Amino acid sequence: MDILYNSTRSTGNPVKASEAILKGLSEDGGLFVPDQIPVLDKSLEELADMTYGQVAYEVMKLYLTDFTEQELKECIAKAYDQKFDTEEIAPLAQAEGAWYLELFHGATIAFKDMALSILPHLLTTSARKNHVKNEIVILTATSGDTGKAALAGFADVEGTRIVVFYPKDGVSKIQEKQMITQKGENTYVVGIRGNFDDAQSGVKKIFGDRELAAYMNEKGFQFSSANSINIGRLVPQIVYYVYAYVKLLKKGQIKNGEKINVVVPTGNFGNILAAFYAKQMGLPIDRLICASNENKVLFDFFRTGTYDRNREFVLTSSPSMDILISSNLERLIYRIGGNDWKKNKEFMESLAGKGSYVITEEMQAQLADFYGNYADEEETAKTIHKLYHQTGYVIDPHTAVAACVYEKYKEETGDGKPAVIVSTASPFKFTRSVMNAIDHKYDAMEDFELVDLLSECAKVKVPRAIEEIRTAPVLHDHVCDKTQMKEAVMEFLGI
């Protein structure tokens, strides 16, 4: 069965998976969505005996229907290899009655690696399938983790270049160092004076600039996106929910068909949307618990049906969730609105214009699968502190937001179903916040001293990704105004 992809903002002209991956965003500014959600065609028991790569194939083949078996298997083999420090790829750790799904064992120790280690291969395969001769220029806005993961994924991949924009003062020191030490002739990293939403809006504007696109085409370039709006990011993220479920089944922790809850620390809404798709595919998930930090737009949205970005932007210790416009939510809005592009477009225009929209009661009624809550900075730190002192297990601030929200959920609902808390970053990526939460006395220490101390506390070896940047030279020092992003791109391309 072939799946085609429609834009959330217009009708007609559905595209194949490879075309949707190449384009990233639809020309009308909409996001590509599958015209139907496929159902798993292997039993959970069969999947339970498979490796991560095999499960990835079984899930992704259902969405990327214009890829041949060989093409897809090659992409998967190149992605989930020794770049990950465990053969399990996405292991589960048990602590305090919940399962932590560790998605941080890839090259850049954050969950973005799960999708960005495969996206370059999906993209170059898509280019080949569509006879694209242009060089592909990846434009990415990052709140910290996407940038490095995309750089690592695309560095020196033939036929591609990558430009990453990050908020100069909005990412952790270690996140920044990871990016500005990136090697690869085809990489370009720029700090902007502005926040993540400015970076994301700037990138969207460049994508929407038709004149520029025509000029680029003349010069032998075309843009694509590595942001989580690309379905080539979304589809690989569905895999680990299926994998987590069947591994719990295999371990005898759940019965076949037993429902579980998933708890997802959320920013741009990509990760939790993948869980929603997994559920629609037949995976026995009950509630999708959406955890926000103090930028709690989504919490307010789930409670009231009003999405309102008009509020102060807060910098928190979980910077990858410091987001007021959760781009991937558009896919859910489109769906609960009955796949009605006109209605969705109105909402998105209202969001762009006055910064808010209100969904109908009918739409709101379809959000019963979701539960939203948030954790403030103090609660987040306390969660890290408590889990460490009670179990020895150390989690990063993003994961701690999720763990804290899960506690609130259980208290509010009494629901004790088995739960998977998605662990999105290694604590080593946010060492200072983590060590500070464990004990304030560490605050005076240097970043890399803290790294060694964390290694002792957590009884975990310092990850390779951190060892590498200890001494790496800075290779990128570009800074630009948020209004100068297009010029920065053109300068890099030399056009």
Ligand SMILES: *Cc1c(COP(=O)(O)O)cnc(C)c1O
């Ligand atoms: C990107 C990111 C998130 C948020 O994921 P979304 O898919 O944007 O909701 C959470 N935690 C970490 C560590 C991340 O890098």
